[in-house]
Amino acid sequence: MSKSAATHRVRQSAFRTRSTVVAAGLGALMVFGAGHAAFAAGTTDVSTALSAPAQLVSEQAAAAKKAAGWTNPVENYVVSATYGKGGSMWARKHSGQDFAVPTGTPVKAVHKGVVVKAGPNGAGDGPAYGNAIVIKHANNTYSQYAHLSKVQVRVGQTVSTDQRIGLSGNTGNSSGPHLHFEIRTTPNYGSAINPVTFLAKAGVKI
Known part of the structure; x- marks a missing residue:
């Protein structure tokens, strides 16, 4: 074989190798739709293109975990009266945890469930609670939200974790704006x- 022929074959082999690598890369990107779109837009960084689907899966997993889990009933609060505290404010010991927040602060469902009580007069639990909501969760667990300025759900309504159900207030037997929260x-x-x-x-850490 002549020297020129051998050189030609080496170049052909190298070309085929590069073509195979490029084809394999594009094939992988075709599987990950976002990566293929990135190449179509002119992106040549394969690692960046392939990271998009992974990030999407991670975000979906986080959203699913949040939907299945529990959360705080309010944000940016100061913990005030605690469960079991005694004093003249209560007929018995304090039955929940108080979160000091300004009137009108969004109150969220701590877990998915069905509203079983909602309205004034403690939603049937007495005037001391003011406007209140009770949500039934799985395994015979209930959450209660009291002293609200506004109730934004109705009895029988299904709510999701972190969904706004009302606004905090100062109704009922309350010494200042806050959310009274119970687990029952x-x-x-x-x-x-x-x-x-x-x-x-x-x-969930309070």
Whole structure:
């Protein structure tokens, strides 16, 4: 074989190798739709193109985890009266956890469920609670939100985790704007358990 022929074959082999690598890369990007779109737009960084689907999956997983989990009922709060605290403000010991927030602060469902109580007079639990909401969750667990300035859900409505259900206020037996929050084993007054301990077990820090 002549020297020129050997050189020609080497060049052909190198060309085929480069073509195979490019084809394989494009094939992978075709599988990851976002990567293919990035190449169509002129992007030549394969790692950047391939990271887009992974990021999307990560965001979807985070959203799914949030939807399935628990959350705080309000944001940017100051913890005030705690569960079990005694004093003249309550007929018995304090049955929930208070979050000091300005009137009109959005109040969110701490977990998905169905509204079983909503309205004035503590939604049936007495005037001390003011405007209130009770939501039924799985495993006979209920959450209660009281002293609201506005109720924005109705009985029978299904709500999702982190969905706004009302606005905080100062209604009922209240010494200042705040949210009174309870976790109960029934929908009614007298069945409250420590909400901070309960949420901590669910992965939520107060």
